[in-house]
Amino acid sequence: MKTFTNIAGTRAACRAARLDRKRLGLVPTMGALHEGHLSLVRAAKAQCDVVAASIFVNPTQFGPNEDLATYPRNFERDSELLKQEGVELLFAPSVEEMYPGEAVTWVTVEGLSDKLCGRSRPGHFRGVTTVVAKLFHIVEPDAAFFGQKDAAQLAIIRRMVRDLHFSIEIVGCPIVREPDGLAMSSRNSYLGPQQRKAALVLCRSLMRLKKIADEGERDSSRLIAAGKAEFASETSVRLDYYEIVNPESLNPVEDVSEGALVAVAAIVGPTRLIDNVLLPGAG
DSSP: OEEEOSHHHHHHHHHHHHHTTOOEEEEEEOSOOOHHHHHHHHHHHHHOSEEEEEEOOOGGGSOTTSSTTTSOOOHHHHHHHHHHTTOOEEEOOOHHHHSOTTOOOOOOOTTTTTSTHHHHSTTHHHHHHHHHHHHHHHHOOSEEEEETTSHHHHHHHHHHHHHTTOOOEEEEEOOOBOTTSOBOOGGGGGOOHHHHHHTHHHHHHHHHHHHHHHTTOOBHHHHHHHHHHGGGGOTTEEEEEEEEEOTTTOOBOSBOTTOEEEEEEEEETTEEEEEEEEEOOOO
8 A cells, every 4th residue: 555645646556557557546534444434445446456545634624613622633543443344545635735734625515514513513614515526626536435334525525526527426325234233433432331322313213203204204303203203312512403304405394205215413512413314215
């Protein structure tokens, strides 16, 4: 595995792979890797000839009172994990490399970036789409791989790619869960034992809602009420949002007959966690 910290070297290596007529896949990460990230790498390996990964804790997607300073970082461990999975190229730039002095250009997906997590974290998705657009411009992959756990992010990146005519296939990959159902997240490391147990309410509520939907309930308001009811047993968990939306537009839907995304965010101790489930359409 070749590791680059500068844009010029990364571009040259990626260009060489494309000139060799190899399909290039990109797995963007902020490090603190877990099985969820590694599942993206494996999907990329299965669909591409060469896989590039990035590790960059992007400061522009953190709010002023969020966990940028304490976000878990272990570059040596992450690098070794990527090497073991067969990643050929690793791009690990500094903040100065990605955001040169007095940079003032942003990429914003209007109409989507203020929904779900974007409503609770103003400016978050502007930071995400800006850095992802930079990575796409530097690497120029044929395909890029993102986890379904960040469902709003996935929808927003898909729209950005469509609107800006990036010739990149966006591949969404399934949520990877712990054996007890907790969606894998780098922020799970913040949870103490009691908080870790309480956090299971997110997945539990989604599974309860999905079961009711599978049994034939189509009305979103009744499904949301059933999902929220599960939180009554976990008074230490503060619900941020619980919504049923169109998975592409992120607009609320009243009926799930055509399929829908159920998305939840909650605060457990000091930690904000998200989870979701896709409900299939009746057809």
